[in-house]
Structures are given as structure tokens and as C-alpha cells.
Amino acid sequence: DTGVSQDPRHKITKRGQNVTFRCDPISEHNRLYWYRQTLGQGPEFLTYFQNEAQLEKSRLLSDRFSAERPKGSFSTLEIQRTEQGDSAMYLCASSRGGGVGQPQHFGDGTRLSIL
């Protein structure tokens, strides 16, 4: 396993700008997850893909947020018209499909700072 890769590691942008993050999961994993983590808190679930299908979205994922996984491999998370409250670490995880009891493996995240 080469591990889950996220890019960029850090993003600083002005309020109102759009940002896009990329996640490359472990190659044989067909499930991909996005989480958001703020300082001193645990990760909070945003959305989940099985292959290219987005199967669940949290209420945290407002209409300014969109995620895609076009070919069932890498995924992108876009935030439009960023707000101060979007400042957080955005974590991507992946796991094998099939049944319960599959560990989720996380990347090192993208830290977003909104000026």
C-alpha cells in the first residue's frame, strides 16, 4: 500500500474564493470518504463514495460543497465562496468494500485557512 495521498497539504485563501482538494485513495480500495476536523475535535463525516457513486452526504455538506469521484479512483472536494467557518483540516479516507469490519485508512489531510 502506498497510502492515501492528499493534495495540497495546506491551502490559504481569501474569503469568497473557490478551492479544490484532491484525494488519491489506496489503489484497491473502492470506498472513499471525506471528513472535516476542526481544532481540538474529532473528524466529522462529510460524504462517502462507493466506486464512482456518491452514496451518502452529511447535512454539514452545504450546497457550497461538492465532491466527485469520476472514475472511481481519485476524488475531488470543491468548496465554493469560502467562508471563515470553512477553516479546518479536510481528511480523506479509503477502505475495501464488502461487508462490515473494513478499516478506514486516512491521508494526512489538507489544512484550509480562510483569511
Next chain:
Amino acid sequence: SQQGEEDPQALSIQEGENATMNCSYKTSINNLQWYRQNSGRGLVHLILIRSNEREKHSGRLRVTLDTSKKSSSLLITASRAADTASYFCGGEIQGAQKLVFGQGTRLTINP
């Protein structure tokens, strides 16, 4: 909002001592996963315990699960300075694939 809780929020012990962290959750789960997070990094998977298991070991780690009390504990034996990190439990919700985490326990191992 978080649906799990870790206890204590912070723990400081001497190197070589054992560290015990507890986790409680509110909904039915398929499994519970424990993670370690170093500052500024992602979560590293430590151990997964299924809902039909009561105890699991991996190296210096021992995890218990009590589904009737909706709680789990993580024991790290013979702690080392490198164990200093935040530890999170994530419950995989039944009927969903997502993990629900608590606020974590910040563990400090003093040399």
C-alpha cells in the same frame, strides 16, 4: 455534532506506565476503530473490534468492547515517548459506512 465521547480528554503519564482511555457512543455500531493522530497529521489506524467481539489485542494494545454499555477502552501497555499523540475512537454506524468520532484523548508520555 459528535456522537461519541472519549474520557479522559487529556492524560499525562510517565514512560513505562500503562495508559487507559475510554470511549462511549450513542448508536448501534458494526465495529469500533481506534486511531492515533500526531499533531498536524492524519489518523493512523490502530485496531478494529467488531460488535460481536469483546476483546482484541495487537502488540502493546488491548481493546475491549461492551455493546450493552455502548463503551470501549484502549489500553496501551509499557508506554513510550513515541506514544504521545491524540487517540480517537470511531464507531461505524449500523446501516451506514461512516465513522462517528468523539473529541479524542490527548496522551502525553513523559520521559
